[in-house]
Amino acid sequence: MINVCDIQVMKPLLAEHGFHFSKAKGQNFLIASWVPEQIALDSGVDENTGVLEIGPGIGPLTQQLCLRAGRVCAVELDTRLKPILAQTVGEFENLEILWDDVLKQDIPALVKEKFAGLRPAACANLPYYITSPILSALLEAECFDQVTVMVQKEVAQRIAARPGTADYSAFTVFCQYYAEPECLFDVPAHCFLPQPKVTSAVITLRVRKDRPWNVENQDIFFRTVRASFAMRRKKLSNGLASGFPQLGKEGAAEVIAACGFDENIRGETLGIPEFAKLSNGIARRLK
Ligand code: SAM
Numbered sequence: 001m002i003n004v005c006d007i008q009v010m011k012p013l014l015a016e017h018g019f020h021f022s023k024a025k026g027q028n029f030l031i032a033s034w035v036p037e038q039i040a041l042d043s044g045v046d047e048n049t050g051v052l053e054i055g056p057g058i059g060p061l062t063q064q065l066c067l068r069a070g071r072v073c074a075v076e077l078d079t080r081l082k083p084i085l086a087q088t089v090g091e092f093e094n095l096e097i098l099w100d101d102v103l104k105q106d107i108p109a110l111v112k113e114k115f116a117g118l119r120p121a122a123c124a125n126l127p128y129y130i131t132s133p134i135l136s137a138l139l140e141a142e143c144f145d146q147v148t149v150m151v152q153k154e155v156a157q158r159i160a161a162r163p164g165t166a167d168y169s170a171f172t173v174f175c176q177y178y179a180e181p182e183c184l185f186d187v188p189a190h191c192f193l194p195q196p197k198v199t200s201a202v203i204t205l206r207v208r209k210d211r212p213w214n215v216e217n218q219d220i221f222f223r224t225v226r227a228s229f230a231m232r233r234k235k236l237s238n239g240l241a242s243g244f245p246q247l248g249k250e251g252a253a254e255v256i257a258a259c260g261f262d263e264n265i266r267g268e269t270l271g272i273p274e275f276a277k278l279s280n281g282i283a284r285r286l287k
Pocket of ligand 1 (some may be wrong): 025027028029030042054055056057058059060061075076077100101102103125126127128130211
């Protein structure tokens with residue numbers, strides 16, 4: 001197996017194919033082989049797993065996943081990588097590469113088609129310019145057991161944040177609604193070529209089998225969450241009134257009181273059970 005993380009191997013390989021990194025496609029390739037190895041180990045992938053990889057690049061993580069998984073399906077946007085991947089991962093019979101934009105995929109249909117009889121998981125060193133849309137699509141697909149990704153460290157901190165902290169956001173609530181996140185390890189910038197300006201981190205999200213909050217209307221739940229964070233410095237009732245104009249300020253204050261919350265409460269201190277209670281109150285009022 002070619003060690004694609006070895007810079008003495010990678011540089012001539014890229015030069016042979018006239019490949020230049022595309023900043024627009026978020027291309028920062030791993031040059032420290034312990035990283036893809038550790039990601040694959042921590043992703044819990046085994047021969048009973050079907051893994052969707054996003055952005056294989058020249059294949060360092062793909063190799064590690066193919067060594068462990070039952071099947072790997074990798075989606076890569078940049079077709080210039082075709083001849084390189086043929087050399088670096090062409091030997092793996094359990095691998096299929098789809099040359100397309102991951103955001104254009106019907107992920108549940110893809111998982112059903114490619115991973116029948118296997119435990120579906122997703123694993124990737126994500127292109128950072130589309131971290132949120134990809135993670136949202138993976139979680140909303142509701143078909144993976146576990147999603148393990150490398151992201152910017154600050155994004156990992158946001159995903160795993162607790163209520164009342166500066167990192168806590170609507171995206172935190174979104175991710176934690178679907179999954180339980182665990183930050184695994186940091187990856188310094190010198191582990192990539194070209195070096196990004198930020199530190200990266202690997203995070204795993206174990207998708208919840210059930211959600212114990214009795215959310216009556218998921219759409220209204222997420223609208224409530226977004227509205228609650230939209231005006232961080234103002235009272236919750238202001239945010240809710242602007243997110244739900246039909247409610248008005250008075251209606252918003254009434255729902256907050258009916259939930260038993262203090263009128264001066266701030267959205268960023270609420271956990272998922274409190275958002276569920278609040279959104280159920282709003283849903284009933286809007287009926
Ligand atoms: N996995 C490789 C590694 O760890 O060295 C490359 C990771 S690089 C950060 C991100 C990869 O995602 C690149 O190969 C890039 O071409 C690919 N990519 C960017 N946008 C994409 C998209 N919309 N759909 C699929 N792949 C994409």
